[in-house]
Amino acid sequence: MKLKDYVSYMELQHDEDPLYIFDDKFGESAPTLLEDYSVPHLFQEDFFEIMDYDQRPAFRWLIIGPERSGASWHVDPGLTSAWNTLLCGRKRWAMYPPGRVPGGVTVHVSDEDGDVDIETPTSLQWWLDIYPNLAEHEKPLECTQLPGETIFVPSGWWHCVLNLDMTIAVTQNFVNQSNFKHVCLDMAPGYCHKGVCRAGLLAAPDKSIRDIENLPSITSRWNHSDMARKEKRLKSSEPIRTSNNANQCSAFEFSDVHENLGDQVFSYDIDFLSQFLEKEKDHYSSVWSPTNSIGQREAREWLRRLWVLKPELRELIWKGACLAINVDKWYSCLEEISACHSLPPPSEDEKLPVGTGSNPGQPKENALLILKA
Numbered sequence: 001m002k003l004k005d006y007v008s009y010m011e012l013q014h015d016e017d018p019l020y021i022f023d024d025k026f027g028e029s030a031p032t033l034l035e036d037y038s039v040p041h042l043f044q045e046d047f048f049e050i051m052d053y054d055q056r057p058a059f060r061w062l063i064i065g066p067e068r069s070g071a072s073w074h075v076d077p078g079l080t081s082a083w084n085t086l087l088c089g090r091k092r093w094a095m096y097p098p099g100r101v102p103g104g105v106t107v108h109v110s111d112e113d114g115d116v117d118i119e120t121p122t123s124l125q126w127w128l129d130i131y132p133n134l135a136e137h138e139k140p141l142e143c144t145q146l147p148g149e150t151i152f153v154p155s156g157w158w159h160c161v162l163n164l165d166m167t168i169a170v171t172q173n174f175v176n177q178s179n180f181k182h183v184c185l186d187m188a189p190g191y192c193h194k195g196v197c198r199a200g201l202l203a204a205p206d207k208s209i210r211d212i213e214n215l216p217s218i219t220s221r222w223n224h225s226d227m228a229r230k231e232k233r234l235k236s237s238e239p240i241r242t243s244n245n246a247n248q249c250s251a252f253e254f255s256d257v258h259e260n261l262g263d264q265v266f267s268y269d270i271d272f273l274s275q276f277l278e279k280e281k282d283h284y285s286s287v288w289s290p291t292n293s294i295g296q297r298e299a300r301e302w303l304r305r306l307w308v309l310k311p312e313l314r315e316l317i318w319k320g321a322c323l324a325i326n327v328d329k330w331y332s333c334l335e336e337i338s339a340c341h342s343l344p345p346p347s348e349d350e351k352l353p354v355g356t357g358s359n360p361g362q363p364k365e366n367a368l369l370i371l372k373a
Helices: 003-012 031-036 123-133 180-187 194-198 209-213 216-223 270-276 296-309 311-325 327-340 365-372
Strands: 021-023 060-065 070-074 081-088 091-096 106-110 116-119 141-145 150-153 158-163 167-174 231-235
Touching: 070 123, 091 123, 091 150, 123 158, 180 270, 180 311, 296 311, 311 327
Parallel strands: none
Antiparallel strands: 021 060, 060 167, 070 158, 081 150, 081 167, 091 141, 091 158, 106 116, 106 231
């Protein structure tokens, strides 16, 4: 469809769910548009920039839509964060922190591959049919975005958008120091954690994992052994009251939003989330989930480049690599090989496996000769 035809459609349409443009190739088809804006200074750090352009996942979109169009409830892929800047029109936003499935939304998590299917009404339907029936403490954080304003969507947060007028916006997803470990967790092989992480379901009130397992309102809906379907589902449930412990929050300080979201404090703490990883999973021979943001080889190469080019962040990168590719286990094997054959230990630059080739890594030529022998 040509742009002039879409403009005519926007002016004439009376659709209940109008066509909505999400163009992730506008930078390639019209590169001069990229010269018309710069990334807001708060969001300029993006670890995916270090990847070759043809390997990085889609990350920026030009968004155009008429009134009544919008994005239904979802969590952004790969546990990335996002910013959205509005150029014209008005957008109505609603947001819930991780752990709060919006009313009227059902999440299915597949036993087969951990894939997530979200049943949700359209944005317009939700605002018209669900929102008016919510109790005050169940209502989301909400605002109307005006031209020139930028919205930040933290990793794992549910959000829903309704265009009140014809709108044009630019948005980008990114990985920085604040969400890096969450993105690495999402890349890890296996599926026990994946769907519930991506849907924001693993985030829970300030409880230990044992406490969470004893809460049927959270866990039994996806762990019940008698389920006939090879699928696990969770619907919006009553909020769980907890004491105030905002130190557990990694995205926002929640003290300002308790009035809107009740007395709950939700945690999206990486240590809690990582308890759901399959500990015995071999990160190098396991099937890489097709719903990962990048492939396994690309993930290794991305982490390796970060390790070499950002030495000041190696503590953070190591923690992320342990989640994504189990690099601590790999490095222990390498140290054992070196010690067994009286070889010098790997240097600091050689601690992460490279991403190219069919093998998980080639950090040291003499170690390879040992393995070959």
